[in-house]
Amino acid sequence: MKDDLIIAMADLDEERALALVKEKLKAGETAFEIVEQCRKGVEIVGQRYSEGIYYLSDLIMSEEIFRGVMEIVEPHFPQEITEHGTKIIMGTIEGDIHDLGKNIVTYLLRSVGFNVIDLGVDVPPERFIKAIKETGASILGICVLLTFCIGSIKKVVDLLKETGLRDDVVVVLGGYPVNQLIKEYTGADYYANDAARGLEIFKQISLEKDKRR
Numbered sequence: 001m002k003d004d005l006i007i008a009m010a011d012l013d014e015e016r017a018l019a020l021v022k023e024k025l026k027a028g029e030t031a032f033e034i035v036e037q038c039r040k041g042v043e044i045v046g047q048r049y050s051e052g053i054y055y056l057s058d059l060i061m062s063e064e065i066f067r068g069v070m071e072i073v074e075p076h077f078p079q080e081i082t083e084h085g086t087k088i089i090m091g092t093i094e095g096d097i098h099d100l101g102k103n104i105v106t107y108l109l110r111s112v113g114f115n116v117i118d119l120g121v122d123v124p125p126e127r128f129i130k131a132i133k134e135t136g137a138s139i140l141g142i143c144v145l146l147t148f149c150i151g152s153i154k155k156v157v158d159l160l161k162e163t164g165l166r167d168d169v170v171v172v173l174g175g176y177p178v179n180q181l182i183k184e185y186t187g188a189d190y191y192a193n194d195a196a197r198g199l200e201i202f203k204q205i206s207l208e209k210d211k212r213r
């Protein structure tokens, strides 16, 4: 059944989830498809948490299971180097410590040859600007999962404008809540809610930058 892994993740059934991941890989499902099913599963974990059915300990458990999944899945992502060291600054915005998704995207970007400078979690807007100045990176990836942290992303974009860097830096948002409205509100350039789309966007940006060189 297509939803079996989603259900196992949502039910925090670690043993079944990991077994299903192995089965699906053997059956030819791609690493991207599997991660997406797991992401949908933990989305249900999140819903159950907001409904009071699950507790914080369950959110932590879902993270642990997801890490186990990634250990199995990572070697199955395409490893073909197509990029040659384009620098990307990456981080989870101030106030937010969610990093599972960011780490997946960072892993994927590195595996195709991007030079990702990962600032970690809870990154203040000023720190992003400092890193851009220090490294000369022209692509910025910002992860956000907590909606009350979205204002800080707008601050990053405002600071880019104030420091005269806005035209040189492409801002890409990622994370479960981001959408067109948030992109427009923050002034970012792109957004992605899944790893495959995220990777596609970064490749497209890099290609366009190459053309302009």
Ligand code: B12
Pocket: 035, 036, 039, 042, 043, 044, 045, 046, 047, 049, 050, 056, 059, 060, 062, 063, 066, 095, 096, 097, 098, 099, 100, 101, 102, 104, 105, 140, 141, 142, 143, 144, 145, 146, 147, 148, 172, 173, 174, 175, 176, 191, 192, 193, 194, 195, 196, 198, 199
């Ligand atoms: C696991 C989890 C946790 C773990 C995080 C562990 C970790 N190291 O990341 C822990 C237990 C620590 C946690 C804590 C909290 N959490 Co939490 N958490 C989740 C949960 C269940 C899953 C998140 C996750 O890892 N998903 C899996 C990954 C793979 O998906 P993803 O992040 O979306 O990433 C994908 C894409 O978005 C994209 N992507 C991600 N980043 C980037 C970046 C770029 C640049 C690009 C292009 C793409 C991209 O690619 C990824 C792969 O496909 C979500 C539920 C949900 N719906 O997301 C709640 C959720 C995000 N948490 C929530 C809350 C409330 C909290 C707490 C406040 C709870 C508390 N009372 O303490 C704290 C906040 C701590 C803090 N200051 O940040 C709420 C947020 C609600 C809101 N509207 O803001 C959610 C939505 C649950 C809910 N429905 O209530 N949480």
